[in-house]
Amino acid sequence: MTLTELRYIVAVARELHFGRAAEACHVSQPTLSVAIKKLEEELGIKLFERRQHDVSITPVGQRVVEQARVVLEESETIRHLAQEGRDDLKGQLRLGVIYTIGPYLLPKLIPLLHEQAPELKLLIEEHFTEQLTEKLRAGELDVIIISLPFNVSGLVTRPMYREPFVVALPSKHNLARKKRIQAQDLSEETLLLLAAGNCFREQVVNVCPGCVGNYNSDSSIQKTLESSSIETIRHMVGSGAGVTVLPCTSATKGSDLQGLLEFRPFAEPCPYRDVAIAYRKTYPRTRVIDVVSDAIRATGLSGVTPLDDAGVVAGTETAPASSAS
Numbered sequence: 001m002t003l004t005e006l007r008y009i010v011a012v013a014r015e016l017h018f019g020r021a022a023e024a025c026h027v028s029q030p031t032l033s034v035a036i037k038k039l040e041e042e043l044g045i046k047l048f049e050r051r052q053h054d055v056s057i058t059p060v061g062q063r064v065v066e067q068a069r070v071v072l073e074e075s076e077t078i079r080h081l082a083q084e085g086r087d088d089l090k091g092q093l094r095l096g097v098i099y100t101i102g103p104y105l106l107p108k109l110i111p112l113l114h115e116q117a118p119e120l121k122l123l124i125e126e127h128f129t130e131q132l133t134e135k136l137r138a139g140e141l142d143v144i145i146i147s148l149p150f151n152v153s154g155l156v157t158r159p160m161y162r163e164p165f166v167v168a169l170p171s172k173h174n175l176a177r178k179k180r181i182q183a184q185d186l187s188e189e190t191l192l193l194l195a196a197g198n199c200f201r202e203q204v205v206n207v208c209p210g211c212v213g214n215y216n217s218d219s220s221i222q223k224t225l226e227s228s229s230i231e232t233i234r235h236m237v238g239s240g241a242g243v244t245v246l247p248c249t250s251a252t253k254g255s256d257l258q259g260l261l262e263f264r265p266f267a268e269p270c271p272y273r274d275v276a277i278a279y280r281k282t283y284p285r286t287r288v289i290d291v292v293s294d295a296i297r298a299t300g301l302s303g304v305t306p307l308d309d310a311g312v313v314a315g316t317e318t319a320p321a322s323s324a325s
Contacts, residue, residue, distance in 0.1 A: 001039060001042060001043075003071070003072065003075055004035065005035050005036065005038070005039045006068040006071055006072055007025060007072060007138075007140075008021065008025060008027075008032050008035050008036055008039075009036060009039065009047055009048075009061075009064070009065055009068055010065055010068050010069055010072065010138050011024050011025050011032075012032075012036065012048060012055065013057055013061075013062075013065040014131070014134050014135075014138075016054065016055050016056065016057075017054075017055060018032060018033055018050075018055060036048070043064070045058070045060050045061070045064075046058050046060075046061065047060075047061035047064055047065070048061055069137055069138050069139075072138055072139045072140075073137070073138070073139045073280060073282060074282075075139070076139035077282050077283075077284055080142075080283065080284045080285050088285045088286075088287035088288050089116075089117035089119060089120050089287065089288060089291065090117075090119040090120065091119075091120070091121065092120075092121050092122075092123055093120055093121070093122055093123070093142055093143065093288060093292075094123045094125070094140070094141045094142045094143075095122050095123065095124050095125070095141070095142065095143050095144070095145070095292075096124075096125045096126075096127060096132040096135060096136065096141040096143070096144035096145070097124065097125075097126055097132075097144065097145040097146075098126070098127070098128065098129055098132065098144075098145065098146055098147065098198075098199065098200075099126050099127070099128070099198065099229065099230075100147075100194070100198060100199075100200040100230055100247060100250075101145055101146075101147070101247075101249075101275060102124070102126045102145075103230075103231070103250075104247070104249035104250055104252075104301065105145065105249070105275075105296070105299065105301065106124065108299040108300065108301060109295055109296060109299055110122065112295040112298055112299060113291070113292065113295050116291055116294075116295060117288070117291055120288065120291075125141065128197045128198065128199075129146050129147075129150070129199050130197075132144040132146065133146075133152055133155070133278075136155065136278065136279070136280065137152070137154065137155070137280070139280075142279065142283065142285070142288075143277055143278070143279045143283075143289065143292060144277065144278050144279075145160075145275065145276075145277055145278075145296075146199075146275070146276060146277075146278055147199055147200070147203070147273045147274065147275055147276070148273070148274040148275075148276050148311070150276060150278060152278070154280060154281055154282075155278050155279065155280060155281065156278065156279055156280070156281050157276045157277070157278045158276055158277050158278075158279075158289075158293055158309055159274055159275075159276045159307040159308070159309065159310070159311035160274075160275050160276055160277060160293065160296045160297060160306070160307060161274075161275050161296070161297065161301065161304040161305060161306050161307055162272050162273075162274050162275075162304060162305045162307055162313060163247050163248055163249060163272055163273050163274075163275060163301075163303070163304045164248050164265065164266070164270045164271070164272045164303060164304075165203075165204075165207065165245050165246065165247060165248065165266060165270065165271045165272060165273070166245070166246055166247075166248050166251050166263045166264060166265055166266070166303075167181045167186070167243060167244070167245055167246075167263070167264045167265075167266065168233075168234060168237045168243065168244045168245070168246050168251060168261055168262070168263055169237065169243050169261070169262045169263075169264065170237060170238065170239075170240045170243075170260065170261070170262070171256075171259055171260055171261060171262050173243065173262070175189075175243070175264070176262040176264070178264060179264070180264060180265050180266060180267040180268075181264045181265070181266055181267065182266070182267050183207055183208050183266065183271075186208050186243060186245075187208070189242060189243045190241065190242030190243070191204075191208060191242060191243060191244065191245075192226070192227060192233045192236055192237060192241065192242045192243065192244040193205070193226050193227075193233075193244070194226065194227065194228070194229070194230070194233070195226045195227065195228050196226075200247065200273070203271075203273055204244075204245045206271075207245060207266075207271045208245065230246060230247075230250050233246075234246070234250070234255065234257065234261065235257065237261060238257035238260035238261050239260075245271075246263075247273065248302065248303035248304065249301050249302065249303065249304065251263040251303075252302050253302075274307060274311060275304075276311075277289070277292060277293060277296070
């Protein structure tokens with residue numbers, strides 16, 4: 001039994017597909033399949049049920065995969081302890097970030113990290129929260145940047161900043177005449193949303209529940225349209241296809257498509273999301289966690305408010321209760 005074989009079975013359990021698991025492990029599918037078959041023969045059990053179009057985990061396989069995650073995490077701890085003995089701020093940091101944060105935070109974060117830790121090499125992966133969480137638990141990532149709420153056993157969260165939501169409108173839209181938008185103002189509009197799997201989509205649905213699933217009485221076109229990225233949604237709004245709700249960091253100067261877009265804040269209480277980092281409780285490079293935290297809070301992202309480690313805005317005793325999470 002090897003750590004490589006354990007990584008393979010964790011990947012298959014996550015992907016439920018041998019081809020995708022092999023791709024995630026950067027090996028060929030035959031290599032991964034042979035290694036898993038060898039491990040099953042060594043253990044004398046079947047870890048996976050293989051069918052023509054899908055894969056499932058056997059009950060005993062589920063228990064083995066859970067233990068494999070623990071073993072891989074502990075092996076990563078050994079590696080990081082050795083790294084810590086040399087220098088916490090040298091070597092690789094495997095950073096995961098969700099799609100709706102990465103494009104807006106990373107351009108400001110990376111220069112700050114390079115200044116504070118020039119010998120720290122970032123390996124960055126963008127994905128959905130669920131996939132990043134699995135990779136963090138398996139020791140395949142060191143730190144992830146996600147939005148709250150986020151409560152996963154064995155992982156620590158540290159709040160970073162609060163980000164208000166804004167409404168994006170075509171520049172000649174009637175609502176562009178308003179200085180602030182009420183959520184109910186959007187109930188009769190075609191609302192553009194991220195596709196399923198994005199946590200920001202669910203946050204927007206919580207803000208505007210009446211907008212989702214409505215149909216125009218004059219046509220069969222659903223009034224909720226979807227796309228895979230915030231950038232594509234902005235372009236659709238600029239073309240007049242509908243309106244959308246965005247995190248304010250994606251609505252900065254120069255993102256108005258040469259005047260085709262208007263951004264408006266919500267009326268109070270303004271919906272928002274809290275952005276945090278997460279890492280394993282056993283992660284030994286505490287100094288690098290502090291450096292990353294300080295750098296994120298120092299990015300000066302437009303419109304956001306830094307949070308302390310308790311998730312409270314500086315200078316207040318309690319956080320307001322208007323989170324869209």
